[in-house]
Amino acid sequence: DIQMTQSPSSLSVSVGDTVTITCQASQDISNYLSWYQQKSGRAPKLLIYDASTLETGVPSRFSGSGSGTDFTFTITSLQPEDVATYYCQQFNDLPSITFGQGTRLDIQ
Amino acid sequence: QVQLVQPGAEVKKPGASVKISCKASGYSFTHYFVHWVRQAPGQGLEWMGLINPSGGGTTLAQKFQGRVILTTDTSTNTVEMELSSLTNEDTAVYFCSRDRGSMAETGARYTMDVWGQGTTVTVSS
Numbered sequence: 001d002i003q004m005t006q007s008p009s010s011l012s013v014s015v016g017d018t019v020t021i022t023c024q025a026s027q028d029i030s031n032y033l034s035w036y037q038q039k040s041g042r043a044p045k046l047l048i049y050d051a052s053t054l055e056t057g058v059p060s061r062f063s064g065s066g067s068g069t070d071f072t073f074t075i076t077s078l079q080p081e082d083v084a085t086y087y088c089q090q091f092n093d094l095p096s097i098t099f100g101q102g103t104r105l106d107i108q
Numbered sequence: 109q110v111q112l113v114q115p116g117a118e119v120k121k122p123g124a125s126v127k128i129s130c131k132a133s134g135y136s137f138t139h140y141f142v143h144w145v146r147q148a149p150g151q152g153l154e155w156m157g158l159i160n161p162s163g164g165g166t167t168l169a170q171k172f173q174g175r176v177i178l179t180t181d182t183s184t185n186t187v188e189m190e191l192s193s194l195t196n197e198d199t200a201v202y203f204c205s206r207d208r209g210s211m212a213e214t215g216a217r218y219t220m221d222v223w224g225q226g227t228t229v230t231v232s233s
Binding site for chain 2: 001032034036038043044045046049055087089091094095096097098099100101102
């Protein structure tokens with residue numbers, strides 16, 4: 001199975017900051033990577049698919065990039081409502097779909 | 109609107125089975141795969157498997173093969189996930205979710221764009 005290494009596991013930032021989260025795949029997954037946001041007690045929400053395509057209705061301060069094994073997720077001008085845990089997910093190694101370990105984002 | 113509705117909670121004893129329903133509405137049910145993902149308390153997301161509501165074909169993560177059965181009922185637009193031989197480690201929130209890709213258009217995309225609210229399964233003696 002392809003392993004996804006996501007970092008950092010947590011971070012505390014200020015409103016207005018830029019946040020960067022990385023996800024590294026154990027082997028080439030092309031651009032078959034998605035990013036989700038999960039707020040406490042809620043279901044995950046799809047933000048980005050195909051590594052860099054923004055899901056409809058998602059604010060443009062969220063973005064993604066990368067291909068192959070290294071991927072980046074960025075939030076620019078962080079807002080208070082962005083407090084959540086963020087997960088990457090690969091879907092190149094079917095039938096095994098795997099998620100990263102998650103990054104917990106807090107406002108300091 | 110597009111939605112997936114799940115029951116709120118189940119409590120089971122070790123060794124028992126649990127069957128969780130996921131009722132879809134607001135879209136063409138047979139055009140989209142449905143995934144199952146679980147999340148143990150304080151832990152990350154774990155993909156369990158998927159079902160094609162058109163025909164009932166399934167793909168399961170290796171970890172759950174032999175213990176999970178996925179079924180579909182096109183008359184009620186419902187999929188169900190049955191997990192057997194429960195242990196304390198199966199205590200988790202179980203989510204169903206819709207694949208982003210329509211089989212009538214792009215084909216499955218193995219990304220999940222609509223999620224149920226989750227069913228909390230507690231396994232305790």
